[in-house]
Amino acid sequence: MGVELSGGADSGNVALAIKAARFPEVYSFGLLVGGSTGRQQRERRRVLVEHCDCRDTVTPAMQHPPFCAGGVRDLCKPHDPAGAFYQEAFDVVREQAAARRCEVMFTGSGGDEINAHHSRTQAELPTPEPVPWLGGKAIRALAEVDEHLAPIPVLPVPTLMAFGMHNPGFLRAGVWPVSPLAHPRIVRFMEQLPHEHKRGKALFRERIRRAGLPEWVAAPAEPENFLAVLEKGLRSYGLPVLDDMLKESILVDLGYVDGRALGEARRNADSAPVVPDLLCDVLALEVGLRSLM
Structure with missing residues (x-):
């Protein structure tokens, strides 16, 4: 049994749920982002790992940046062209999980989406950043992107897109990814909450506090980023x-x-x-x- 543990509120809540389930042995895996942000992330992860009694493995993400030598893109191995920029680093994490014979990997995927403004809040979406090097064919395709759309799914579309980029690598490694925060019942529950419970992931952070973890773990001043x-x-x-x-x-x-x-x-x-x-x-x-x- 494995759990992705970044040190953030999403994966932290999943790890707390795994602890409550009392599995006999749980491995945790995480990417350390480096720099001052990485030092704070390392401390948050240490506290969570000790609290949840996990056997931890960390990977310095700086050693496996996008397009790095020896990575899937550098070797031009067949891969998803829409692969995320952290693909090389997560390839290492997946290899580590497989080496430790993890059959299931719990992830915090979906946490951002279920804590976001719901459409009923009438929140305005941010203006997309212009892409100056788009060719004419791409511009024409974008003009038609909203035509003939599939029905709106139960899960948030960004969550499904993240699954498409993230999960196939786990399956190829023989690891089954499970994302509790994307369960349809959780999604529906979060949709019905007043926004003050979701703003800044307030509910998630309060749960971490109630588990007895310090404030700088529940609500870090500098969340990790890549x-x-x-x-x-x-x-x-x-x-x-x-x-x-x-x-x-x-x-x-x-x-x-x-x-x-x-x-x-x-x-x-x-x-x-x-x-x-x-x-x-x-x-x-x-x-x-x-x-x-």
Whole structure:
């Protein structure tokens, strides 16, 4: 039995539920993001691991950034072109779970979505960030994206999309992923809650407090994020991939990406303090498509 434990409220609540179920032996796995945020994350995880009595394995995510040497994209092994930027790091986690013969992995997937504004709150969605290197074919496709849609599912669409990116890797490793926070009854329960219980994951954080864990675990000042890992991957490994893409590209040839605008983005990236994270999406899609040819 395994549990993904990031140190956040979602996976923390799942870990508390696993503890309450009193399984005889539980392994915990987590990616450490590094930097000052990573140090706080490490301490939160340590407290949760000790409280839940897990046998812990950690993976420094900085050692496995996107496009890193030896990763699935670098080796051009067939993989999902829509794979998330943390795919290389989670591949390591899945290998560790399989090596420890975990048959089931509990995850905190779905926690963000069930704590978000429900459509009945009339909350405005954030304006999407413009993508300057989209080609004409992609722009035309986006104009038709809302046509002929499937019926709205029980689970939030972002949760299903995350499953599509995250779960196949576990299944290939012989591990069955289980996401309690995405259970339809949990989703419906959270939909009916007043928003003050969901704002900032208030209910989840209160449950962690009531378990006896300190406030800095229940409500950290700096939640973990993968931005530093993404930046390292793009700066160290992604830009050389982009250079190769500017010479020959499936997406440019098919008209989905404007090669001239992409070249300008490449020139700007050298002097920019942070490489635009949108570049990761186009690079991952290009490399993923190449891996399937």
